Each structure stands twice: as C-alpha cells, then as structure tokens.
Amino acid sequence: MNRRLLPWLTLGTLLALWEVLVRLAQIPAYTLPTPSLIALTLWQNLPSLAVSWWFTLKITFGALLLACAGGVLIAAVFALSRRVEAAFLPIAVMLQVTPLVAIAPLILIYIENTTAALLLCAWVVAFFPILSNTVLGLRAADPNLHELFRLYRATPLQRLRLLLVPSAVPYFVAGLKISGGLSLIGAVTAEMVAGVAGRETGLASRILEASFRTETPKMFAALTLLVLTGVLIFWLFDLLARRLLGRWQLPGHK
Amino acid sequence: MGTASGSITLQEVDKRFGTGVLALEGASLEVAQGEFVALLGPSGCGKSTVLRLVAGLEAATGGTVDAPALRDPAEAATAFVFQEPTLMPWASVFDNVWLPLRLAGVSREQALPRIRALLASVGLAQFTAAHPAQLSGGMRMRASIARALVTEPRVLLMDEPFAALDEITRSRINLDLLAWWQARSLSVLFVTHSLYEAAFLSQRVLVMSARPGRLVAEVRIDAPYPRTREFRLSPVYQQACRDLSRALDAAHVESLA
Numbered sequence: 001m002n003r004r005l006l007p008w009l010t011l012g013t014l015l016a017l018w019e020v021l022v023r024l025a026q027i028p029a030y031t032l033p034t035p036s037l038i039a040l041t042l043w044q045n046l047p048s049l050a051v052s053w054w055f056t057l058k059i060t061f062g063a064l065l066l067a068c069a070g071g072v073l074i075a076a077v078f079a080l081s082r083r084v085e086a087a088f089l090p091i092a093v094m095l096q097v098t099p100l101v102a103i104a105p106l107i108l109i110y111i112e113n114t115t116a117a118l119l120l121c122a123w124v125v126a127f128f129p130i131l132s133n134t135v136l137g138l139r140a141a142d143p144n145l146h147e148l149f150r151l152y153r154a155t156p157l158q159r160l161r162l163l164l165v166p167s168a169v170p171y172f173v174a175g176l177k178i179s180g181g182l183s184l185i186g187a188v189t190a191e192m193v194a195g196v197a198g199r200e201t202g203l204a205s206r207i208l209e210a211s212f213r214t215e216t217p218k219m220f221a222a223l224t225l226l227v228l229t230g231v232l233i234f235w236l237f238d239l240l241a242r243r244l245l246g247r248w249q250l251p252g253h254k
Numbered sequence: 255m256g257t258a259s260g261s262i263t264l265q266e267v268d269k270r271f272g273t274g275v276l277a278l279e280g281a282s283l284e285v286a287q288g289e290f291v292a293l294l295g296p297s298g299c300g301k302s303t304v305l306r307l308v309a310g311l312e313a314a315t316g317g318t319v320d321a322p323a324l325r326d327p328a329e330a331a332t333a334f335v336f337q338e339p340t341l342m343p344w345a346s347v348f349d350n351v352w353l354p355l356r357l358a359g360v361s362r363e364q365a366l367p368r369i370r371a372l373l374a375s376v377g378l379a380q381f382t383a384a385h386p387a388q389l390s391g392g393m394r395m396r397a398s399i400a401r402a403l404v405t406e407p408r409v410l411l412m413d414e415p416f417a418a419l420d421e422i423t424r425s426r427i428n429l430d431l432l433a434w435w436q437a438r439s440l441s442v443l444f445v446t447h448s449l450y451e452a453a454f455l456s457q458r459v460l461v462m463s464a465r466p467g468r469l470v471a472e473v474r475i476d477a478p479y480p481r482t483r484e485f486r487l488s489p490v491y492q493q494a495c496r497d498l499s500r501a502l503d504a505a506h507v508e509s510l511a
Contacts, residue, residue: 144340147311151334152357152405153327162353166344 033217042221049206053225056202059115059187060229063122067179070123071130072172078131079138079164096128100186104193114194118202121190126183130175137171138164173241180233188226259287260322260331260408260441262308268316269303277303279466280317287408290435290442292452292459294498296506300467301445305411308443309334322409330354333402335412339394341386341401347373348382351401358405369404375434376400392423396430403434410435412444416451425483428454436479449498453491454481459498463505471501 015035022034029037042049074092078085104121111117141163149159191204201209203222210218262285269278277300285291293301306312309332310323322331333354341350348369355365373382376396386394395415402410416424432455435442446452452459453475461471475494477485485491 142340144336144338145342147336148334148340148353149357150311151309151323151332152330152354154357158357162356163342166342169344 030214030216033220037217038220038224041217042224045218045221049203049222049225052201052203052206052222053229055200056184056187056191056204056226057229059118059122059191059202060184060233063119063126063186064176064180064183066119066123067126067130067183068176071127071175071179072134074127075131075134075138075168078135085135092128092131095124100125100189101193104190107190108194115200118187118190118194121193122183122186125186125189126179129178129182130172133171133175133178134168137168140171141167170241170245173237173244177234177237177241180237181230184226184230184233260439261285261287261320262322262409262441262443263320264304264307264317265320266317267307267314267319269300269307269312270315276466278307278314279468281462281467281469282317283460283469285441285443288439288441289458290432290444290456292444292446292456293462294446294449294452294459294502295462295467296464296502297447299462299464301447301462302413303467305334305413305443305445308332308409309411330358330405331407332409332411333405333407335395335398335402335410335415337414337417339386339391339398341394341397343386346383346385347378347389347397350386350397351404353401354405365404369400372400372404373397375437376403376430390423391419392427395419395427399431399434403438406438408439408441410440410442412442414445414447417447424451429481429483431455432479432481449495449502450486453494453498454486459494461498461501461505470505473497473501 019034019036022032033041074088078089100121103124107120107124108114108117111120145163146159149163154162187202188204191202192208195205195208203226206222207219210216210222262283264281264283267278267281268276269281270276281300281304283291283293283304293304295301303312307314307319308321308323310321310327311334322329341347342353345353351369351373352360352362352365355368356362370379370382373379376399378393378396378400381389381393381397386397389397398415416427419427428451442456444452444455449459453473457475459473459475460469461473462468463470473494475490477488477490
C-alpha cells in the first residue's frame with residue numbers, strides 16, 4: 001500500500017512546492033504558470049483541446065497498429081530466412097537510427113495527405129522495437145521443444161502455430177511496450193515539424209500555436225494531456241504484459 | 255501398434271559431428287522388447303548421442319542402427335524425455351500432454367479420456383488445468399513423462415530425466431517409473447550418470463567410456479520387479495553398485511591411458 005501511495009505523494013508534494021514557489025516569487029503566468037492555473041486553463045479549453053487530443057491519439061494508435069502489422073510481417077519473413085534478414089536488417093537499422101525530425105520534412109513533402117504523412121513518421125519510429133523483438137521471439141523457442149516437434153513429425157504450419165508464435169508472444173509484447181511510447185513521441189514530433197497548418201491538428205500543433213501567442217498556461221495544459229496520454233499508454237501495455245506473461249513463462253525465465 | 259517390436263540394436267556405430275568431434279566409436283548395444291536398460295557413463299561420453307540416434311534425430315556416420323523410429327518413421331513409436339521437463343510454459347498440463355496426439359491430428363475430445371486416465375496414473379489428476387509454472391519440479395517431470403507415454407510408445411528414451419530433482423522426489427519418481435513401465439509393453443533406454451539410480455531401476459546397465467564413447471562393460475541386475483525401497487538394502491543391489499563403481503573406474507582409467 002505504502003509503495004503505491006509513494007509516487008502520488010511525491011507528485012503532490014512537487015506540485016504544491018511549484019504552486020507555492022511561483023506565488024511567493026511572483027513569477028508572471030506567461031513565464032511559468034502555477035499548477036492551479038494550468039488546471040484551470042485545461043478545464044476552460046477542454047472542448048477544443050479534446051478535439052486535438054483525439055487527433056493525436058488517432059495518429060498514435062494508427063501508427064502503432066501499422067507498426068504491429070509491419071513489424072510482425074517483416075519479422076516473420078526475417079525468421080524464415082536468415083539471408084533476407086542479412087539483406088534488409090541494415091536498412092531497418094538505418095531507418096531506426098535516423099532522427100525522425102530530420103526526415104519528417106521530407107516525408108511531409110512527398111506525401112500530400114498530412115494525416116498519412118504523420119502516420120508514416122510515427123510508424124518509422126514505432127515499428128523497429130516490434131520487429132527486432134518479434135524476430136528474437138520467433139527464434140527463442142526451446143531447442144528441445146523443437147526436437148520434440150521433429151520427433152512427432154509436426155508440419156511447418158503446426159510448428160509455427162503451436163511453437164513459434166506462442167514463444168514469440170512475450171517478446172512481441174515487450175516490443176509493444178516500447179513501441180507504444182515511441183509512436184506517441186513520433187506522432188508529436190511529426191506534428192511539430194508539420195506545424196500548425198491544416199484543418200485537423202493535434203496537441204503538438206496546439207502547443208506551437210500557443211507558444212506563438214505566448215499563451216504559456218495553454219502550452220502547459222496541452223503538455224499535461226500529452227503526459228497523461230503517455231502514462232496511460234505505458235500503463236495499458238504494462239497491464240497487458242503482466243496479464244499475459246504471468247503464466248506464459250516459468251519462474252526464473254525472465 | 256500391438257505386436258511390433260520395441261527392440262533396439264546398434265552395431266559398431268560411429269558418430270562424428272560436423273564440428274569434427276567424434277562422439278561415438280564402434281558402439282554396439284542391444285535392447286530387447288520390453289527391457290529396461292540403463293546407460294551409465296561420465297558427462298560428455300556420448301550417452302545422449304545414443305538416444306538421439308535411436309530416436310532418429312541424428313544419423314550415424316558409421317555402423318547400423320535399428321530401432322522403431324527408423325523402421326517405421328511414420329508411427330510415433332518412440333518417446334523422448336529430456337533432462338528438463340521441456341513443457342510449453344504457455345499451455346496447461348492437459349494441452350502439454352495432448353501435444354503429441356494433437357500433432358497427429360487427434361482432437362481434444364478424442365484425446366480427453368485417455369489423457370484424463372494417464373494424468374491420474376501419474377498423480378496429476380488435480381492439475382490438468384494448471385500451468386507448468388504452478389507445478390513443482392517433480393510434478394513437471396511427471397507431466398513430461400505423461401506426454402511421452404500418451405502415444406503408447408514401444409520405446410521410451412530418457413536422458414538423465416531426474417538429475418535436477420532432489421533425492422526424495424527422485425526416489426519416489428523412480429518407484430513410479432518402474433510401475434508405469436511394468437504396466438506397459440515398453441522398452442526403456444535410460445541415460446544417467448548415477449550408478450545407484452542405474453542399479454535400482456534397470457535389468458541391465460551398460461557402462462560407457464569417456465569420449466569417444468564406447469560400451470566397455472555390462473552389469474546384469476538379477477532382481478525381480480516390483481522393486482521396493484528395501485531393494486536398496488539387498489545384497490544384489492549392493493553388489494551391482496560395487497560392480498558398476500569398478501566398471502566406471504576402469505573406463506575412466508582406460509580413457510586416461
């Protein structure tokens with residue numbers, strides 16, 4: 001109980017300290033707003049911020065979904081053939097190590113539809129952890145179980161369905177946990193590069209927009225929503241991982 | 255299945271691995287239908303290689319191997335029990351035991367009565383729905399043996415199956431294994447590095463030398479089954495242990511020479 005309470009207590013104390021210090025030092029709101037003002041701004045702008053929040057969520061989860069599909073598909077091909085893996089892995093790595101902000105402007109030039117461009121940007125950062133983890137997972141099956149499947153003359157399809165896929169699940173979920181956070185980062189980064197243009201805009205565009213008008217409390221309000229989203233995604237996949245993996249692995253096999 | 259024999263014959267078998275390592279050299283042995291034979295030797299002497307050859311998981315590089323797995327590969331007449339229980343951690347005990355039948359196209363409903371009865375006979379009746387992580391080491395090994403027995407094999411190959419178990423669990427499962435074997439028409443080739451286990455379980459113990467593995471001695475244990483705990487106190491058992499100990503020492507000295 002104490003350990004669950006501790007982070008909340010810490011967070012509360014820090015926010016209170018922030019509130020008190022800003023008030024005592026009489027820092028103007030356009031430099032650093034108090035947490036209470038941020039909360040108020042968030043409440044007042046909730047309807048319009050919610051629309052942007054929904055847009056960012058759509059990009060994030062859309063990209064994550066595509067990352068799962070693409071990552072798993074490519075992983076399956078890699079797992080089937082070491083040659084294909086050797087040929088294409090360096091390209092996947094290059095895509096992964098290139099900072100997104102550097103390629104986002106190009107993607108935005110080549111893809112006319114902004115939503116599609118944003119999706120692609122977020123996908124580029126999100127798919128790699130799923131890919132590499134799933135490749136690892138598909139090869140992680142117990143060698144003795146492989147022998148057993150051979151002894152009982154399993155077909156390739158039976159081996160895939162009953163051995164390889166279940167062995168890969170914990171690895172895939174671990175990749176999903178990383179990719180969930182990354183796709184949010186990817187979505188926001190791409191939005192930042194795309195700027196405020198377009199009819200539909202996400203939270204990052206709202207932050208940019210507010211910064212042009214020095215509406216600092218509004219920047220913090222949008223930021224708060226982003227932080228909550230990130231935490232929510234982490235919590236969601238952490239829960240999924242624990243639910244799934246609790247009985248998936250033998251103790252001491254983590 | 256029925257009348258087909260579970261006999262095994264190796265004649266002058268060599269096994270050299272791709273790495274150049276010579277694991278077996280001129281190894282000959284015979285296991286009669288329904289016989290319980292232990293294969294005893296130091297670690298790395300090629301005991302496991304013998305099992306893998308008999309299971310058809312490896313091919314010999316010289317000599318001839320005759321075993322059910324090679325006579326009729328289409329039939330699941332050979333079962334293998336590894337040193338680790340080697341269960342699928344994501345599947346229940348039932349699903350783990352079902353696996354060999356499932357791979358042969360037997361549905362869950364068809365397999366149900368057989369698996370229920372088998373799990374009850376190995377003492378896991380209460381644990382059909384449990385996952386391996388919820389079982390003790392001994393229970394996992396029982397599930398692993400149940401999986402091996404589910405196809406009603408004629409040959410059971412066991413590769414140091416109880417090496418990781420504590421002494422009490424091991425002695426209990428040794429007794430049970432003999433009961434399961436006696437209830438079936440089953441040839442067992444049991445690899446171990448414990449001469450006490452070999453002497454307690456088997457009708458015949460084959461002693462192997464260090465790599466490259468060769469069969470250097472044979473000790474018969476002429477004692478009837480069922481064997482109980484008291485068998486460990488009998489002169490026959492103690493004489494067998496002395497003989498095996500001497501044979502192991504001789505094999506060791508010879509390999510150093």
